[in-house]
Amino acid sequence: SGIVAKRFASTLSSLSIPSQWIHGSEWTHGELGNLLPGDVVVLFSNSGKTPELVNLPNVFRQFDCDVLCLVGNDDSPLYHASDFKIFTPAKDCLFDSVPARSIVAQEAVCNAVAESVVAITGIQRATFKKNHPGGNIGAAAAKTNTSPSNPQLGK
Numbered sequence: 753s754g755i756v757a758k759r760f761a762s763t764l765s766s767l768s769i770p771s772q773w774i775h776g777s778e779w780t781h782g783e784l785g786n787l788l789p790g791d792v793v794v795l796f797s798n799s800g801k802t803p804e805l806v807n808l809p810n811v812f813r814q815f816d817c818d819v820l821c822l823v824g825n826d827d828s829p830l831y832h833a834s835d836f837k838i839f840t841p842a843k844d845c846l847f848d849s850v851p852a853r854s855i856v857a858q859e860a861v862c863n864a865v866a867e868s869v870v871a872i873t874g875i876q877r878a879t880f881k882k883n884h885p886g887g888n889i890g891a892a893a894a895k896t897n898t899s900p901s902n903p904q905l906g907k
Contacts, residue, residue, distance in 0.1 A: 753796035753822075756855050760794065760862040766883045767866065767875050777804040780811065789816035797821065798842075798854040800828025809833040822861055824854045838865075 757773050764771035774783045776795070787793070793812045797805055800823040809819040810833065821834035824841055831837055838861055842853035869875070881893040 753798060753851060753855060753858060756858045756862060757794070757796045759859070760866070763862065763866050764869075766880055767870065768879050768883060769869070776802065776808065779804075779808055784811070784815065787812065787815040787817050791815075791817045792836075793817050793819050795819060795821045795830060795834065796823075796858055797828075797830050798824040798840075798851055798858075800825040800830035802830070806830050806833065809835070822858050824857070 754773075754775065761771040761773040772786065774786065793808075795805055795808060800806075800821070806829040809821075809830070812819050818836065819834045820836040820838065821830050822838045822840050823831045823834075824839075825831060826837070826839045826841075831839070840854065840857040840861055842857040846852050877893070877896060881890075881896070884890050884893060
């Protein structure tokens with residue numbers, strides 16, 4: 753889940769949406785200072801029972817932040833404690849416990865959320881090009897038409 757969360761934060765940053773990845777166990781060791789009122793904190797967990805995560809929604813509310821969880825267990829403490837929930841059920845195949853399918857489900861949801869944010873907010877392709885000039889993605893973005901007739905990132 754942490755790998756998916758890192759990539760989601762990176763995707764949001766490339767769209768000029770301030771975001772960062774912080775490991776769940778680090779929040780109560782100084783990282784709460786990163787929060788601003790109105791922030792939305794996204795928590796990722798397959799089980800929804802990870803000890804270092806289950807109490808965080810109450811902590812974040814003290815900072816006037818909302819909590820969205822992507823969780824594979826809709827009868828878990830994290831699911832019930834979060835303000836917004838995206839249920840990502842996936843039975844993991846390796847020893848029935850090692851995240852495999854669950855991270856694929858979370859990744860698919862993150863991609864759909866990013867595409868929805870672009871559609872709802874009207875974030876322009878030019879924004880993405882400016883924020884992601886490197887690598888093959890940057891080279892491909894540089895070749896795209898960002899004229900007013902082709903403004904959307906997804907077009």
